[in-house]
Structure formats: structure tokens, C-alpha cells
Amino acid sequence: MSNKKCYNWKSDILLPLSLSLSLSLSLSLSPSLSLSLSLFLSVCVTGTRFRPLSFEVPKPLFPVAGVPMLQHHIEACAKVPNMKEILLIGFYQPNEELNRFLSSAQQEFKIPVRYLQEYAALGTGGGVYHFRDQILSGSPQHFFLLNADVCSEFPLEDMLRFQKEHGDAQSFILLATTANRKQSLNYGCIVENEQTNEVLHYVEKPSTFVSDIINCGIYLFTPEIFQHIGAVFQKNQQDLMLDEQSNGWQRAEVIRLEQDIFTALAAQKKLYVYKTNRFWSQIKSAGSAIYASRLYLNQYHKTHTERLATNKEGGPKVIGNVYIHPTANIDPSAVLGPNVSIGTGVTIGAGVRVRESIILHGATLQDHSCVLNSIIGWDSTIGKWARVEGTPSDPNPNDPYAKIDSETLFRDGKLTPSITILGTSLSVYLSVYLSIYLSIYLSVYLSVCLSVVLCDVMSCIFICSFV
């Protein structure tokens, strides 16, 4: 067995720990229309559960079904008639990758797409409030706010229609879906008036069961929302002035939309819930990116058939939904799918098998290698006859309301089986069987621990830990 690892975990992992990104997106309809609409996307990328992949790109730009996660949001927004502007709000220091993404999105969708950087993490409400003048500059009558770390069919036009049908033009709409009782505790929970769909009670991540209707993190607001956020801001300021214990670190501007605003607005005939049974999932961990890819690839049958690979003379065998970037070089004897995304410049040799996996740009899968339930990092190499295999972390297929678990590395003291992730520029050589359980930080020192279990064909096993 040979095994060469070309990475420096100490510097690659520890240095970027302070990196975080959060974005929001706002869109406005043409002022010439009677309805003016703004769409606002809230994206936060601390990406800690996305490591090591978020070291290379901010989490919202990680490719899901072949395109950056955020592009799915932007495409959905761009379909809403007369969408005028998209704002991404976050506290991430913009870099070349983000700038490239913004300019290509602008060109493709012919809509201004701008990034507004918060001076600190201001929370889901504080960020939008801080940039309220920018959001309101086109005098929108409505705007959408979308969390970036969700994947969805984004039924934005349905939400607009629903709002019109629900009388008060000033009401705010939350998109919701149904979860099972246990998993509902991980989300914002909504109790509604079943006749009117008014939100009667809102509890963010309750400790005991409240409702199986959960907040999807996709909202339709009117500018009036800023009065409610503003009232919380002023109260925070007063409280801070009166608080002699205040150490000067707390900020009045940090406002949580869910706990500080929604809970207070419930039962005031302001907040309504629009329930969807179309696909929706959080994308918190790298494992959930494979699940989200499957959902979006499936949606491509309706929205982007051109992104789905087909079986062609001289091409690889394609099973189910597969995305292949046109620059990828794939041997015709390779078999790909279902649920496979192949990135830019990937090379795939003869007899390779890939299933339920994302292969990131520049990676090479040498002849007869096999990749299952895995993410292969940028510029990594999988050697001939090597096998990289993870454990799928899909929602329970027998429960229609099951959501993907945001896996923690350990549960009940045991390592949680999950997908395998190879970071950037790793090489797994000839005849290695690799199953990696990845992650993470131990304690306040933010130490990083990677456990790698390698067994070769001779059944020898060793474990490497980097702390």
C-alpha cells in the first residue's frame, strides 16, 4: 500500500478559523409597476460544519449540483417578474472569488447583484436593518429575505400570491414546511390559525415539542418590518445604557429576526405562514451538500435539462441525474451516477465508478478507482484501483417529513457515520480503501482533529490524528 498525503493540516486548518461569511440578498421590482418588490437573501458563512471545504471557498459559493449554492437562490429570484436588485449581506471580507461570482451573476441574470459587508455579525435581523437605506433605495413595496444555507424550490411567486390573498398588504409571510416531531426542535417552530394561516405562536428551536410546522428561512416582507426591527434596536440601546454591567462588547445592533421579531409579532395579525410541500433542506454540513445536490439535480428536469448529462456515443455511461462540467475529461468506460456532479477540469480515467458524490474542480480519478458517497476536494488525486467510500447521511426515506440531520461528529460518544470528504490537493494512491470521518474542533483552542481510517487490500489499518 502506498499513501501520500500532500497537505499541511496545521496551517491549512488553523489559520482560517476566524473566516466567516454572511450574505444577504435584496431585489426590487420596477418602480413603474404598482407592486415594487425587493428580494433579500441572507447568507451567513461561518462554514464551521463545512470544513475543510469552506477553507477553499466561502460556503455559499460551494458548488451544489454544479453551480455555486447561491446561484440557485439567484436563479429563483431572477424568475420573479420585474426583479430589480439582489443584495448579499454578510460579514465576510470580499475576495476575488466572490467578486467573480457577483459579476458573472450580474451578466447572466441582467440584474444588479451587490455585496454589502456588515462591520460585524449583526444577526439575521441586524444585518438587514443596518443596510435598510440601501434596501429601501428603490422604494420597494415588498422584499424577500432568504437564508443562504437552504436549498429549496423557492416558491417566491406563490408567496406573493398568498400574500395578496391574505388581505392585509402589510403582512409578512414566512415559508414553512412540515418536519417530524423530533427534528422540529432544530428549527423555528410555528403554531398557526389553520383557518387564516396567521402565526399565533413562534418559538425558535424549542427544547420541547411546539409544532411540526417549521420555518424554512425564506420570508416576504414589506418595508414596515424595519419599524419592528427599529423598535427592538432602540430597546436594546436603552437596555445597554441602563445596564451597568455592560462591558461595552454588546451591540444594540445585533438583532435576531426569529427570537427578537417573529416571536413578538406572532398573534398580532402581522405574520402569516405559507406552507410548502415542495423540496426544502438546510445545507449546514458538507454531507447535506450531497443531499442538496440530489434535490437540485432532480429539479433540473424541470428547470435546466441542459445541465443533465445524457448517454451519448463516445461518452461515459450515465445513470440517473448527473452534472458534468463541459471542461471535464471523462473516459467513455467510466460509469457515473446517480447524483454525481463533476466540476471544471476534472479528469476521470477508464473503468472509474462514481455514485452519490461531488468531484470538485481539477480532481483526477485514475483508472478503475471507485468513489461513493464522497466529496473529492479540488485538485485531489484518487489513484488506480483506489476506493473512497462514505456513509450516506440522507433523511430517513420511510418518514415523509424527515429532514437531513446536521450531523455532529460524535453522537453518544461515538463517531457519526457520514460521507467521506477529501480536502484540497490530497492524493490517495494505488489500491487504498479510504473511509474518512472528518472534523473537528476540540474545545476553546479550536484545535482540529482529523481521523482517517485507511485500510488497504492487505487489511492493514492505521489511524492518524492531527490535533
Ligand SMILES: Nc1nc2c(ncn2[C@@H]2O[C@H](COP(=O)(O)OP(=O)(O)O[C@H]3O[C@H](CO)[C@@H](O)[C@H](O)[C@@H]3O)[C@@H](O)[C@H]2O)c(=O)[nH]1
Ligand atoms: N447577514 C447575516 N446573516 C447571518 C448572520 N447570522 C446568521 N446569518 C444567516 O442567517 C441564516 C440563518 O442562520 P442561523 O442563525 O445559523 O440559523 P439556523 O440555525 O440556520 O436557523 C434558521 O434557519 C432555519 C431554516 O434553515 C429556521 O428554521 C430557523 O428558524 C432559523 O431561521 C443563515 O443563512 C446565516 O448565514 C449575521 O450575523 N449576518
